[in-house]
Amino acid sequence: MLAHTPEPPYYTVIFTSVRTEVNEGYADTAARMVELAAGQPGFLGVESARNDVGITVSYWANLEAIRNWKHQAEHTLARHQGRKNWYQCFKTRICLVERDYSFERQPE
């Protein structure tokens, strides 16, 4: 499902990546990171999909919340494992959400 976020402004982290062929530990760690992030102060939601490219978009109340999540101990360890084993390349973008628009289909 789509993330339910408050009225802008808030922040988002766009993490795009290409994986290596190393799968060991990846799925468990990815699931654990979503669980951990959701418990962080200022977490607003997350969406994720992967085909050739993986995209994870997480939403945060402010930059401090993003900084705290970056330095969370278990997440820091997972980020090291990611560079060592799981990712061919990735890019992390820190963005200010300025505006948003929604559409929801009405029952017919």
Add this chain to the structure above:
Amino acid sequence: MLAHTPEPPYYTVIFTSVRTEVNEGYADTAARMVELAAGQPGFLGVESARNDVGITVSYWANLEAIRNWKHQAEHTLARHQGRKNWYQCFKTRICLVERDYSFERQPE
């Protein structure tokens, strides 16, 4: 592959969606929209993935480029078709990319 974007600041549009079961015309139109967007002034790149949720992240030089793309005639028609046929729900977020970080694996 990941989009190659310039140094921030620049803009991004995060489009997250859940599809209906209607497939007619969808794939062709989606491919055409990527082709058309890539020809727009200020277009910097696009990444896309879909599992339960679809995420398309496009990158743009400035807000004017995003506005021009929104009002491009064929894109406007496709957006109407999207609401009518292809999407259960979606959310569009207009964001200022403030910072980014990259990782690229070195050959071993």
